[in-house]
Amino acid sequence: MKARLLAVTALLGTASAxxxxxxxxxxxxxxxHTASVSQQxxxxxxxxxxxxxxxxxxLPKAVAAPPGTFDAVRDGLADVxxxxxxxxxxxxxxxxxAEFPFLGDSSEATSVAYQRIYQKHFVPLGEHRGVKVLGVFTHGPGVIFNTRKPITSAADVASLKFRIGGGNISELSKAMGWNVTLKPATDSFELLSTGVMDGTFLPxxxxxxxxLSMVKHVTRFPGGLYNSSFVFIMNPEKYKGLSAEHKAVVDKLSGEYVARLFGQGWDALDKTSREGLQKELGVQPVRASEAFVAEVRAKQSGLEDKWAxxxxxxxxxxxxxxLDEFRAEIKKVN
Known part of the structure; x- marks a missing residue:
């Protein structure tokens, strides 16, 4: 036992050296998943x-359920x-x-623009206080997947049950009168395969x-029906304990580097899924009409006032x- 302890001590000493x-x-x-691959x-x-x-x-398993991840990193259950x-x-x-409808068709462009706005306007106000923020990003444009029928109007959505991920899409769904339940994306397979939900809002x-091979229909919107805002984070005490040289490396791989890395990964897999697997399995696509878009835009206008x-x-x-600056920045990145 003593020999094993000495061996471990020697190993740690070597790593420290x-x-x-x-x-x-x-x-x-x-x-x-593309986000896990980008993290790798x-x-x-x-x-x-x-x-x-x-x-x-x-780690082979998450240290916390999705809603508890921010606090888990803050409290040191994971470093990143x-x-x-x-x-x-x-x-x-x-x-x-970063969650509003019709922002853009590229995760990379929206993510980079969001990072720039975040750094300029939100960091000084401590939006994510308690952690070291490495970067922010969004997933690709949100679509409506379902197992039942083509969705061509707000009324069609209202006739079915959907899983959503929270944020602005939750508020928008309430305003539209849609029947939705807040659940993590990782619950989608079980909810749809068991028939508890008819569909899900996801990229x-x-x-x-x-x-999600049980999905038979997808409705897409110009610029997406919504986005989800992500934050890539590090335990602040772990960061503080790094050498100046190592802090510089972390800082170099933060900000827009993170936004582009995660955004590019998401765009690539969106395209592969849309043009490959979905097409191969016969998912029927619908492009939201101008009337459908106008219905959403009318409700979203009030939500933007509420957010402001x-x-x-x-x-x-x-x-x-x-918000206007953010939308203009997305176009600049494109």
Whole structure:
């Protein structure tokens, strides 16, 4: 026993001598999901940039359920992970700006624009206080998947039951009178395969990622029906404990680097799922009509006013101007 203890001590001493720091990394999504893959790529870049001084230990199982991930990283149960802001309703107000309908058809463009707005306007107001934010991003444009029938109008949506992920789409669904239930994306397969739900609101990649072969219909909107805002985070004490050299590596691989990495991955899998697996399995696509889009836009207008009031109350100056700046920034990235 004493010999084993000495061996372990020697091993730790060797690691310390080489200055290697191991980060515990968690993902609540499958390891093959694009967000998990992007996180793995970030870890590989981290190790390469630090010349082996920083390394990730990617856990085989998440340290917390999706809604608890932010607090788990804050409290040190994991050093690095990502989460969806909308999974904890009402907690992150400014992040909702990235969840509105019709923002754009590219996760990369929307994510990079969101990162720029986030850094300029939201970081000073402490939107994600308690953690070290490595970057923010959004998934690809949200679509409506269902197992029952073509969805061509708001009334068609109202006739079925849907899983949603929270955030602005939750507020929009209430305003539209739709029958929705807030559940993590990872519950989609079970909810649809058992018939508890008729469909789910997700980006195109989810058809492949969550093996939703029971889906027969998809309705897409110009610029997406919604987005989900994600935040990629690190335990602040772990970051503080890094050497100046290693902090510089983490900082280099933060911000727009994160937004582009996750956004590019999402765009690629969206395309693969849309043009490959969905087509192969005969999913019937519908393009939302101008009338359908107008119905959504009319309800969303009031929600943007509501968001602007809430954001203003939390200290954001002229939220509507920030929203206009965000939309203009997306076009610049494109």
């Amino acid at each position: 080489f200055g290697q720091t191991v980060l515990t990394v968690s993902s609540w999504l499958p390891p093959t 790529k970030w870890c590989a870049a981290l190790e390469q940039e630090s010349k082996g001084g920083l390394k990730c230990n990617i 992970s990502f989460t969806v802001d909308g999974y904890t309703p009402g907690r992150f107000v400014f992040a909702q700006i 195109d990649e989810s058809f492949a990622s969550f093996k 009031a809430a954001a203003s109350a939390k200290g954001l100056k002229d939220p509507k101007a920030v």
